[in-house]
Amino acid sequence: MRAAVLTGVEQVELQERPDPEATPGWVVVQVESASICGTDAHQYEGRIDTPFPRVPGHDFPGRVQTVGEGVDPDLVGAPVAVKPSLPCGECPECSAGRLLDCPRKKLIGLWSDGCMAEQVAVPRVNLVPRPDGVEAWQASLLEPLAVGLNTVDRLQIRLGETVVVLGQGPIGLALTRLCALSGAGRLIVTDARPEPFAIARDWGATDCVNVAETDPVEAIKELTGGAGADIVIETSGFPASSEIVLDCVRKEGKVAHIGWANDLPPLPVIPLMAKTLTLFGIGGNGGRGQYERSMELVRAGRVELEPLVTHRYALDDIAEAFHTASTKSSGAIKVIISP
Ligand SMILES: [Zn+2]
Numbered sequence: 001m002r003a004a005v006l007t008g009v010e011q012v013e014l015q016e017r018p019d020p021e022a023t024p025g026w027v028v029v030q031v032e033s034a035s036i037c038g039t040d041a042h043q044y045e046g047r048i049d050t051p052f053p054r055v056p057g058h059d060f061p062g063r064v065q066t067v068g069e070g071v072d073p074d075l076v077g078a079p080v081a082v083k084p085s086l087p088c089g090e091c092p093e094c095s096a097g098r099l100l101d102c103p104r105k106k107l108i109g110l111w112s113d114g115c116m117a118e119q120v121a122v123p124r125v126n127l128v129p130r131p132d133g134v135e136a137w138q139a140s141l142l143e144p145l146a147v148g149l150n151t152v153d154r155l156q157i158r159l160g161e162t163v164v165v166l167g168q169g170p171i172g173l174a175l176t177r178l179c180a181l182s183g184a185g186r187l188i189v190t191d192a193r194p195e196p197f198a199i200a201r202d203w204g205a206t207d208c209v210n211v212a213e214t215d216p217v218e219a220i221k222e223l224t225g226g227a228g229a230d231i232v233i234e235t236s237g238f239p240a241s242s243e244i245v246l247d248c249v250r251k252e253g254k255v256a257h258i259g260w261a262n263d264l265p266p267l268p269v270i271p272l273m274a275k276t277l278t279l280f281g282i283g284g285n286g287g288r289g290q291y292e293r294s295m296e297l298v299r300a301g302r303v304e305l306e307p308l309v310t311h312r313y314a315l316d317d318i319a320e321a322f323h324t325a326s327t328k329s330s331g332a333i334k335v336i337i338s339p
């Protein structure tokens, strides 16, 4: 099969690789679409410590091509999406067959070869059925939605609450849509570039703050009558954004932190106590039906993903695709690959 392979920092090339095989409990999925996530871009940039060479990618749907021992052969040909974290196969939970509860799950495409290829092998338990009405390209954008859904689940947003979403990358935009669907009142979003604001407004943002031009803390204070927001969600992973979360939230408010980078500052505990805040750390999609419900939101037309897709490439053009996603040139938000 053909596969995109990261061979070093900012080096990606197409290679011929042996076809994967379905071992017991696993299936081989023929990949129909894949999106480049921020994690893949960071891996390409050398900002994540994973070994080269590596086939990247973890957000993808496809059709089941072959099944291993113990997997229902009727699955062959079924349209599916794939949850992105692989169980370790060795811990007590995995040994007891509870693969979904594995505490040592690792993201496919980082610690094992991923989906920027014609085929990939995954455990049967990672499959999510893809119903009629959800196209392959839509099902390659489920991960930001599922992470957003996990955040909204945990925050328990109430109708009319004021919400701030810091950062409007794919996860930030997904959260803007989900917070609007959850009944947020004033919905303030920030970003350092204006491109995502048109989508954010379409998806329910009431106020867009360009942090390259305006002090976000002052802007949020002004928009909330000096009190701060009921809920602040940090999605950007930039230190300057992480530093202001506690300044933007009201007394007894809630804060969620999703944006990830190695250089984030520590969170001070004094303002946490002084403001009696509740803090939520969001480490992923939660694995509690968030993928399945994201699929349903897309199927039901509650989330229209088209505006997120700014670029589409064939697998042959993988070098250009990664360059675009990494530099965010020509207004890139989501870059989709068709194998
Ligand atoms: Zn991802």
Ligand SMILES: [Zn+2]
Pocket (backbone or CB within 6 Å): 087, 088, 089, 090, 091, 092, 093, 094, 102, 103, 104, 105
């Ligand atoms: Zn395990």
